[in-house]
Amino acid sequence: xxxxxxxxxxTSLTLxxxxxxxxxxxxxxxxxxxxxxxxxxxxxxxxSSFSSLLSSTFVTADLTHRNSLxxxxxxxPYLASSSDLTHRLSQSSLADLLxxxxxxxxxxxxxxxxxxxxxxxxTTLLQTTGRAPSNFGSVNLTRNPVTNSITVHSPAPxxxxxxxxxxxxKTLPYNITILAVNSLLVPYGFDLTASETRPPIxxxxxxxxxxxxxxxxxxxxxxxxxxxxxxxxxxAGAGITLFVPTxxxxxxxxxxxxxxxxxxxxxxxxxxxxxxxxxxxxxxxxSIVNPVQPTLATEDKGAGSFTLNISRVNKSxxxxxxxxxxxxxxxxxxxxxxxxxxxxxVLLPKEIFGKDASAxxxxxxxxxxxxxxxxxxxxxxENSPELxxxxxxxSSPPGDLSSDxxxxxxxxxIVAFCCxxxxxxxxx
Numbered sequence: 455x456x457x458x459x460x461x462x463x464x465t466s467l468t469l470x471x472x473x474x475x476x477x478x479x480x481x482x483x484x485x486x487x488x489x490x491x492x493x494x495x496x497x498x499x500x501x502s503s504f505s506s507l508l509s510s511t512f513v514t515a516d517l518t519h520r521n522s523l524x525x526x527x528x529x530x531p532y533l534a535s536s537s538d539l540t541h542r543l544s545q546s547s548l549a550d551l552l553x554x555x556x557x558x559x560x561x562x563x564x565x566x567x568x569x570x571x572x573x574x575x576x577t578t579l580l581q582t583t584g585r586a587p588s589n590f591g592s593v594n595l596t597r598n599p600v601t602n603s604i605t606v607h608s609p610a611p612x613x614x615x616x617x618x619x620x621x622x623x624k625t626l627p628y629n630i631t632i633l634a635v636n637s638l639l640v641p642y643g644f645d646l647t648a649s650e651t652r653p654p655i656x657x658x659x660x661x662x663x664x665x666x667x668x669x670x671x672x673x674x675x676x677x678x679x680x681x682x683x684x685x686x687x688x689x690a691g692a693g694i695t696l697f698v699p700t701x702x703x704x705x706x707x708x709x710x711x712x713x714x715x716x717x718x719x720x721x722x723x724x725x726x727x728x729x730x731x732x733x734x735x736x737x738x739x740x741s742i743v744n745p746v747q748p749t750l751a752t753e754d755k756g757a758g759s760f761t762l763n764i765s766r767v768n769k770s771x772x773x774x775x776x777x778x779x780x781x782x783x784x785x786x787x788x789x790x791x792x793x794x795x796x797x798x799x800v801l802l803p804k805e806i807f808g809k810d811a812s813a814x815x816x817x818x819x820x821x822x823x824x825x826x827x828x829x830x831x832x833x834x835x836e837n838s839p840e841l842x843x844x845x846x847x848x849s850s851p852p853g854d855l856s857s858d859x860x861x862x863x864x865x866x867x868i869v870a871f872c873c874x875x876x877x878x879x880x881x882x
Contacts, residue, residue, distance in 0.1 A: 490757060491517050491525065494632065498623060500529045501634075507533075507540065511549035513556070515731050516579060518748050518757045522560035524576075524631045526606065527623065528638055536638045546693055546733075546791050547644075553579035554641045557593065561631050563622050566604055569597040575609055580641060584738035585790065590642045606635065610642035657792050659685055663698060666786050668796065671704045675713070681722050684750075685729060693733025693791030697762075697773060699800040700783065707800055711807060720806055726750035727760050727775075727803045733791040739764060739771045739782070751803065760803050773797060776804040 491514050495505035504527050508514050517523065528536070540548060556579035573596035581591025594609045607616035617639045623632040660677050663669035676682040685694055707713070713721065729750045751760035763774040771782040780799035787794045 491630075494624065494626075494630070495527065500531075501527050501623070501632075503530045503533045504528050507548065508552055511545055511552055512731055513549050513552045513579075515748050515753055516553065517556060518752070520556075520558065522558075522629050523579075524557040524559060524561045524633060526555040526557065526617065526619075526635045526639065527632055528555075528636075529620070529634050532636050533638070539638065539640075549732075550580055550583065550585060551638065551640065551644070553583065554591070554593070554639055555635075556580075558582075560628055561595075561633075562625055562627065566595075566619070566622075567597070567602060569595050569604065571597055571599050573597075582738055582741075583733065584735040585733075586641060587643055593639070606639060608639075608642035613642050615640040615642070657686065657787070657789075659696070659792075659794070662787055662794065666796075668700050668784075669698050669786070671701050672698045675721070676725060679718070679722050679725055681725050684726075693793075695730040695732065695734045695739075695793045695795070697728045697780075697782070697795055697797045697801060698786065699728075699780075700796050700798065703780075703797065703799050711800075711802065713800075716806075723751045723754065723760070724801075724803065724806065726754065727762075728797075728801050730762075733793055735788050735790075735793055736771070736782070736785055736795070739795075740766050755805070759805055762801065771795075773801060775801050777807060778802045 492505060492509055495501050495508075508517075517525075533540075543551065558577045558579060558581075573594045575589070575592050575594055577592050580586050581589070583591070585591075590608060590610055592609055593606050596605050596607075597603070598605070604619040605616055606619065607613050617635040617637045620634040620636055623634050625631045659682050660673050663673040663676070676685075685696065704713075713724065716724065727749050730747055731750055731753065745763050745765045747762050747764055748757070749760050749762060752758075754760075763776075765772050765774075767781075773780045773782070778799050778801060780797045780801060782795045783798050784796040785793075786796055
């Protein structure tokens with residue numbers, strides 16, 4: 455009788471290990487995939503013009519690593535009536551206008567029907583840029599209790615611009631909802647005349663760094679690589695934010711890292727890894743809503759890779775690459791659409807250096823940035839045709855591993871199963 459009992463134990467162990475492998479696999483896959491707005495919108499020909507605007511202004515790059523959002527999309531017939539506005543605006547102003555259509559909060563169909571008649575204030579992507587005065591980068595969502603229609607407008611009193619939600623196009627619980635609206639929504643105080651005539655800054659980045667007397671190594675690398683021309687071309691678009699290591703930061707590189715020995719292509723990727731494809735003044739970096747930010751290297755290598763984790767630590771802006779923790783030590787220039795900040799460490803991407811840079815230590819002595827938290831990853835959207843979710847955006851859905859509480863529960867579950875395994879092995 456002992457032999458069959460032993461076989462049953464082996465079967466139990468097999469089932470346990472199989473369960474753990476499935477759990478690990480699902481956790482990994484759900485936390486690494488990214489939301490691809492362009493692909494989602496491509497299924498709806500009626501939104502092709504709006505999708506094209508998002509891509510041409512590079513706003514899609516800002517959306518890649520958002521964990522949850524609601525997109526106010528304007529169908530082609532309604533967008534055509536605003537063609538004069540979209541053609542008149544500069545690319546950077548048009549990008550900000552489109553950012554105003556990205557609500558940084560997930561709303562399912564049921565969530566929308568729970569909005570009180572008095573309304574709810576929701577932050578948009580425009581608010582994170584620091585270019586919207588007060589809270590005018592937010593929107594107010596209100597619901598008519600009689601018709602249940604949803605209206606979106608600026609929180610400013612007597613705002614002349616408002617839109618009505620036509621329908622729910624798609625919902626991927628609990629990541630993204632796409633709503634069709636009947637017009638473009640213009641932020642309060644959006645100066646259309648200034649947007650038309652605003653001259654480009656035409657900043658010579660290399661010269662600016664040399665004049666800073668603390669960035670000679672970075673200036674030399676940029677000039678030799680040729681990528682600085684690409685950076686300066688982006689000034690006329692949605693703007694650009696550069697994190698430039700100081701000369702001392704290059705001397706602090708571990709012996710295992712030799713930037714000069716990298717192939718030209720990888721060296722260019724490392725330099726692009728120091729750049730965000732949007733203008734972020736210091737105040738916006740300090741209050742950034744989504745810490746995981748794509749870089750110019752992300753655009754070259756694909757969504758989900760070469761991202762920076764940006765947060766506020768010890769009254770300073772901290773930047774984490776996954777293997778290096780740096781802090782912003784000074785502002786070199788902050789003039790829309792260009793921001794250049796000095797940082798205490800060379801930002802080494804884990805995709806290239808990995809464990810080779812394990813000797814690097816958090817920045818503490820050159821600017822007091824402290825250690826930044828590890829990068830977060832966004833959940834993969836579920837390919838669900840459902841237009842409503844059973845839970846509100848205010849609570850994490852079952853199985854959402856982005857929640858710390860859920861993560862600890864999974865860890866505790868794994869530990870419990872391991873204890874059972876060792877117990878069974880001991881009795882065998």
